[in-house]
Amino acid sequence: MALPEYDLEGRTALITGAGRGIAGGVARVLAEAGCDVALNALTPTHAEPLAAAVAEESGRRAVALVGDMTDPAATDDVVEQAIAALGRIDILVCGVGDAIAKPLVPLPGRPSRHGTPVSDEELGLTVALNLTSALLSARAVGPHMLERGSGSVITIGSFAGRRGGAGTTLYAAGKSGTEGFTRALALEWAPYGVRVNGIAPGSFPDAVTAGEEGYRQRVESAERSVPLGRAGRLREVGLLAAYLASDASAYMTGQTLYLDGGMTL
DSSP: OOOGGGGGTTTTEEEETTHHHHHHHHHHHHHHHTTTTEEEESHHHHHHHHHHHHHHHHOOOEEEEEEEETTTHHHHHHHHHHHHHOOOOOOEEEOOOOOOOSSSSTTTTTOOOSSSSSOHHHHHHIIIIIHHHHHHHHHHHHHHHEEEEEEEEEEOOOOHHHHTTTTOOHHHHHHHHHHHHHHHHHHHHGGGGGEEEEEEEEOOHHHHHHHHHHHHHHOOOOOOOHHHHHOOHHHHHHHHHHHHGGGGGGTOOEEEESSTTTTTT
C-alpha cells in the first residue's frame, strides 16, 4: 500500500552540481518519486545526457541548466531559469562540492607530492564549492519559497564535516560550515514553512567521476574501513533526499543526517 506522505508527484526540484556523482543520483531518485527536475552543472558535458536519461526513465520533465553556482550572478540566473522551466521550485538540493586532498602546509618528516602550502586560490575554490555555493543557492531560491510559505532545502555535507582527517583540512572546514549553515537557516526560515536539512554522506564512489580504477580502489577501501563493510550506493543518498523533501519529514528541520555506514560512530 502506498504511503501518501512520501509522494512527490507534481513537485519540482532544482539540484545543483547534478552532472554526476551524489547529486546526479539524487536527481534520478527525485524524478522517479514524481518530481520534475532541473539539473545544474558547470558544463553541459554530463548534465545534458543525464537530464535526457532521467526524462526517459521517469517520464518527468528534466532540464539541464549550465552555470557556476559559486558565482552570484550565475546562481541567480540558474534559479530564474529553473523557475521559468518548471513553474516553481519546491525542493532545492545544494549538491555542489569537491575536495582538494592536501595538507594545509607541508608536514615535516612526511614525504608528500605537495611541497607547498595550500594556495589562496585552492583555499578560495574549496570553500566556494563546499560552502559558498550552498549559501548563494539558498539566497537565490529563498524569496521564492518564503513568499509561497513552503519548500524544502537539502544541503549535501560529508562525514568529513564531523570526523575530519589529515590532508582534508579545507574540505572538512567547508562541510562543517555547511552543517552550521543548515542549522541556522532552518531557524530563520521555520516560521515561513520552509524546512532546511542536510545529508552527510560517507564513501559514495562514482565511476564517472573517479574512473574505473579509482572507483575500484575506493570500493575496496570502503570494504576494509566502513563498519558496514561496503561503499554507499548513489541511489541511497537519493532515497534519503526523497524523504527529506517529502511530507514524511514535515516535522524535521535543522538536522544533518549522516549516511556513512557507521564511519562517524
